[in-house]
Amino acid sequence: MIKIIIDCFGGDHSPQANIDGALTALAKNPDLYLILTGDEPTIHNYLSGKAYDAERVEIVHAPEVVGCDERPIDVIRLKKESSMIKAVRMLRDRDDINALVSTGSTGALVAAALTRIGRVKGVIRPAFCPILPTMNGGIVGICDSGANVEVTPDHLRQFAIMACLYMEQVYGIIKPRVALLNVGKEAEKGDEIRQKAYQLLTETPEVNFVGNMESRDLLSGNYDVVVCDGFSGNVLVKTTEGTAIELLKKLKKDIYSRGIYKLGALLMKRMFKEEKEFMNYQNYGGSVLLGTSKTVVKGHGSSKAVAVEKCIEQAYKMEVNSLSSKMEEIIMRYDHYEY
């Protein structure tokens, strides 16, 4: 039995979307057991009348909710009875629980997980790995994208190993093509950390390292994993999202500026809907924290039921495929000491 905790509050459409997504995942996977955290009466109320296997669902009362603008440090210290922090604590304390899915504040979740949940043996720093769609219909994982603003070459190698296993085991990508984010293609580009990481990655046969990637090629479909420090990874992911959102907004505004454009857009309605769907992160699942001893998946704040279900599927696959023991096995072959 795979036991996953669902933090039912904190997202834009929670708790309904979180609970609905949970029930769909439950129906699809007979060996899945779910623990829902949040205000019990509310959850109970929403569940009543729904058809589901109540034997495989547990509700844990946690009356507080973490807001998206709260400082992570305050959340961890003061919001112990929140649906998120209680879930993290239970994940840490209960051996029978495998994973956690949350759509709440990224900062708070990552901070709580990093400080409360242990690491896979050998992992120096867990890393945050979101997924973006590429222009040829594929996906690319970006690791790290915010958990570590400063890194060493050894960290970067570990990020590559962890993200490779993740893309393989969860998305079925065989021998993922791994690139190092840099300011140019040549091996000698970037600072000393990048140069050293480049060398380490070429010496790691478990990683299919294809060289440096310039950020303009992120969506090209030529890469399955991009390895980077959390600062530039954060810039990479948020700039991509920001540019796409701003461009679509501008397009929409311009369409509404003239009748003939509106008419044209009407003919292209289905296409625009598809473009919007294509750029909707919800369709690509959540961002995982790689390297913690138990799986943590962060769904987008605006996740609807289908996105929550995808996050649960991700966590489930990571557990079923014993991702962390595979990770440990490879990581222990290389330098893994903090310094």
Place this chain on the structure above:
Amino acid sequence: MIKIIIDCFGGDHSPQANIDGALTALAKNPDLYLILTGDEPTIHNYLSGKAYDAERVEIVHAPEVVGCDERPIDVIRLKKESSMIKAVRMLRDRDDINALVSTGSTGALVAAALTRIGRVKGVIRPAFCPILPTMNGGIVGICDSGANVEVTPDHLRQFAIMACLYMEQVYGIIKPRVALLNVGKEAEKGDEIRQKAYQLLTETPEVNFVGNMESRDLLSGNYDVVVCDGFSGNVLVKTTEGTAIELLKKLKKDIYSRGIYKLGALLMKRMFKEEKEFMNYQNYGGSVLLGTSKTVVKGHGSSKAVAVEKCIEQAYKMEVNSLSSKMEEIIMRYDHYEY
């Protein structure tokens, strides 16, 4: 008289676009004097028959051309007779020459300028500052975006001072709103460098510092200058360009996939053309190197005549407004020692 050297080779449309742009700028500014570097017979040939004030144009023979994939170090060492390196050398050696405009390899130009041209007094590190269009029709300068992959808080403060003056003097933006690129809005976000830079910037009255900016807000129009290290600045600029290009490409491909979409797009032809124009870097001028003792402007490799003319205008305005002495004046008030 403002004397500017134009590197006539190295761009996709050179030398024609470079020479045409030069002649237009020449006609508009009676106190402009231009020195064209490149293969003399070719330049001469192209000029013959054109109407221009030959008294204010000089041709300097430089038979070699720098390719865009050559290693900067090799270019500087081995391509001394190239139109670019000869131009840089003349800029250094001739007191009467004020500025240089090139559409050749960015890496080679920046490396040559940094190693061959002196710095404005007090400037620890010159920085590269491209301009991007924002969604409300404005522009934003990103400084540094590649000249310095590693920075200190003092560097970042200098980047802010230099970029502010540039946006004010060249684009007429009064009291530019300056943001620090970071992984979150709060003052304590990011690594120690970012935290310290945040503090320094609040203590710099010459800079209208408005706080941290998350990369997703780059195009929002809420900022006039974004200050960052050259690594993440490079990621910021190239990700924005890359995402915009990939999205437009996808849109185009999707439009051609069905007749009805093609029909719709036909009605929106003018709009799509405007969107394309809007995202065309050429319309926003070149990227300048700020903090070198003489002005260096890098036009996009695909620059056509109008873009080259804009680059010359930028260099001209920087010189007419004595940007470097204004820079020096403010920078000398603050810590400016290398350490």
